[in-house]
Amino acid sequence: MAVYALTGFSLVSLLSFGYLSWDWMKPGLVADVAVDPMEKSLPPAFTRPPHIIFILTDDQGYHDVGYHGSDIQTPTLDRLAAEGVKLENYYIQPICTPSRSQLITGRYQIHTGLQHSIIRPRQPNCLPLDQVTLPQKLQEAGYSTHMVGKWHLGFYKKECLPTRRGFDTFLGSLTGNVDYYTYDNCDGPGVCGYDLHEGEKVAWDQSGKYSTFLYAQRVSKILASHSPKEPLFIYVAFQAVHTPLQSPKEYIYRYRSMGNVARRKYAAMVTCMDEAVKNITWALKKYGYYDNSVIVFSTDNGGQTFSGGSNWPLRGRKGTYWEGGVRGIGFVHSPLIKRKRRTSWALVHITDWYPTLVSLARGNLSNVPGLDGYNVWPAISEGKESPRTEILHNIDPLYNHAKYGSLEDGFGIWNTAVQASIRVGEWKLLTGDPGYSDWIPPQTLTNFPGSWWNLERLTDGLRKSVWLFNITADPYERYDLSEQRPEVVRALLMRLVYYNRTAIPVRYPAENPRAHPDFNGGAWGPWASEDDVEEWEGGGEPLKNRNKKKKCKICKLRSFFRKLNTRLMSNRI
Numbered sequence: 001m002a003v004y005a006l007t008g009f010s011l012v013s014l015l016s017f018g019y020l021s022w023d024w025m026k027p028g029l030v031a032d033v034a035v036d037p038m039e040k041s042l043p044p045a046f047t048r049p050p051h052i053i054f055i056l057t058d059d060q061g062y063h064d065v066g067y068h069g070s071d072i073q074t075p076t077l078d079r080l081a082a083e084g085v086k087l088e089n090y091y092i093q094p095i096c097t098p099s100r101s102q103l104i105t106g107r108y109q110i111h112t113g114l115q116h117s118i119i120r121p122r123q124p125n126c127l128p129l130d131q132v133t134l135p136q137k138l139q140e141a142g143y144s145t146h147m148v149g150k151w152h153l154g155f156y157k158k159e160c161l162p163t164r165r166g167f168d169t170f171l172g173s174l175t176g177n178v179d180y181y182t183y184d185n186c187d188g189p190g191v192c193g194y195d196l197h198e199g200e201k202v203a204w205d206q207s208g209k210y211s212t213f214l215y216a217q218r219v220s221k222i223l224a225s226h227s228p229k230e231p232l233f234i235y236v237a238f239q240a241v242h243t244p245l246q247s248p249k250e251y252i253y254r255y256r257s258m259g260n261v262a263r264r265k266y267a268a269m270v271t272c273m274d275e276a277v278k279n280i281t282w283a284l285k286k287y288g289y290y291d292n293s294v295i296v297f298s299t300d301n302g303g304q305t306f307s308g309g310s311n312w313p314l315r316g317r318k319g320t321y322w323e324g325g326v327r328g329i330g331f332v333h334s335p336l337i338k339r340k341r342r343t344s345w346a347l348v349h350i351t352d353w354y355p356t357l358v359s360l361a362r363g364n365l366s367n368v369p370g371l372d373g374y375n376v377w378p379a380i381s382e383g384k385e386s387p388r389t390e391i392l393h394n395i396d397p398l399y400n401h402a403k404y405g406s407l408e409d410g411f412g413i414w415n416t417a418v419q420a421s422i423r424v425g426e427w428k429l430l431t432g433d434p435g436y437s438d439w440i441p442p443q444t445l446t447n448f449p450g451s452w453w454n455l456e457r458l459t460d461g462l463r464k465s466v467w468l469f470n471i472t473a474d475p476y477e478r479y480d481l482s483e484q485r486p487e488v489v490r491a492l493l494m495r496l497v498y499y500n501r502t503a504i505p506v507r508y509p510a511e512n513p514r515a516h517p518d519f520n521g522g523a524w525g526p527w528a529s530e531d532d533v534e535e536w537e538g539g540g541e542p543l544k545n546r547n548k549k550k551k552c553k554i555c556k557l558r559s560f561f562r563k564l565n566t567r568l569m570s571n572r573i
């Protein structure tokens with residue numbers, strides 16, 4: 001489906017670099033399992049479009065699921081994954097907004113203008129309105145569409161809200177992180193507001209209810225009130241397990257033996273979320289949806305190691321382009337899968353869900369050109385090869401340029417000071433500053449032993465701006481091959497050049513004090529008037545003279561807060 005195919009390379013050159021030799025491209029990439037005789041009799045097409053439940057968790061680390069060897073109890077996820085298809089070559093983005101935007105649009109963030117950071121609460125920014133979203137395509141196919149949980153794709157004007165972007169109903173938060181009970185969110189000292197919305201109204205009456213429970217209960221209510229004869233799409237974007245680390249006491253008690261306090265609270269939140277998924281699965285069966293359903297489970301980015309998460313044994317953490325930041329937990333559970341109970345090493349990226357799910361829904365993709373995602377259902381359901389052979393992790397021209405990068409280091413075709421990362425076949429290239437690059441065992445999380453800091457300083461002290469890894473042979477990124485294989489480095493740099501030519505300008509506007517909740521009834525929500533929007537989109541200044549008085553109420557400390565927020569960003573996004 002993707003139009004950005006390998007161009008400018010001959011098949012011979014690809015073979016010479018080993019791009020087509022990786023094991024997971026061979027028919028035997030999937031573990032051999034016995035096939036249930038009943039599964040062979042399944043029709044080639046579903047008799048009815050399936051119900052689709054997409055579950056996205058927030059900041060759950062790669063290691064933090066039972067079947068990855070974790071000390072955290074996730075019996076529901078373990079069972080659903082074991083009975084379905086585990087995706088062990090599955091990639092997401094390193095932070096919140098990028099993963100969500102690519103899921104909803106099927107496009108890399110360089111093609112939506114969201115390639116830098118996240119959408120902050122006070123920015124006049126949101127998912128571009130010219131993008132046809134996944135729920136909109138499912139609505140066209142006759143689906144009832146519902147969203148429960150975290151949006152984080154912008155809300156400065158009403159046209160940006162979930163209910164204007166393809167969802168029939170919405171219950172959740174618009175910003176990046178809120179208190180699990182009070183639903184308050186502070187975007188810096190003194191800039192706080194309530195953030196729980198029902199449709200397009202503030203849901204004041206739901207305050208005090210733990211969000212993981214609240215969201216699971218809402219899914220059950222949707223299932224109870226809908227007919228299983230009509231196709232249904234529910235996007236469940238749990239707030240869990242993002243900070244703040246909050247959980248009901250009974251779940252924390254289970255992990256009382258954990259010495260690391262942050263890890264203990266985090267583990268409790270993961271297990272609580274696991275039980276919420278159990279309740280959703282039970283409701284699917286109770287109300288008659290399960291037999292014709294597809295459940296997709298995905299994390300949104302790597303775990304935040306400072307807040308209890310673990311990506312061990314992968315390198316890096318949330319916010320980085322090392323494997324610990326971009327390799328996700330993913331699986332598909334469905335009675336409709338032809339080859340169940342197996343592990344797939346087919347290459348899959350979060351953009352692939354858009355064409356995959358629309359195709360399952362028998363929707364029309366012909367009027368959505370330029371998708372970066374592929375339909376990977378045959379790879380998931382039947383064990384066929386993935387149509388995907390490469391992933392652009394990102395190109396971020398605004399991120400701090402690496403001190404030692406240069407155009408010369410990039411063979412005169414790419415400035416290696418620019419933060420970028422791409423995978424082609426078995427090869428992965430990183431340029432610029434990829435982010436914190438350590439390996440953190442779970443037992444050392446947040447203890448900050450001296451050896452950890454020494455490793456970080458050693459890494460920062462290396463005068464490098466280019467890294468190359470054979471991810472198939474070296475999934476933990478311990479052996480940099482950039483100096484041994486300069487021809488591969490150059491070839492992947494050419495791919496970055498190609499993608500960069502297709503990128504649209506970055507959209508990352510300055511924060512606007514008008515967004516302060518104090519000016520909006522104490523809650524986060526749409527704040528731009530039609531006049532404001534028309535002026536900004538016409539190239540005018542963000543604020544008119546009539547707004548200067550309001551601006552001065554908080555502008556004196558604005559510069560200070562911005563600098564402080566930048567330092568704290570890695571723990572807040």
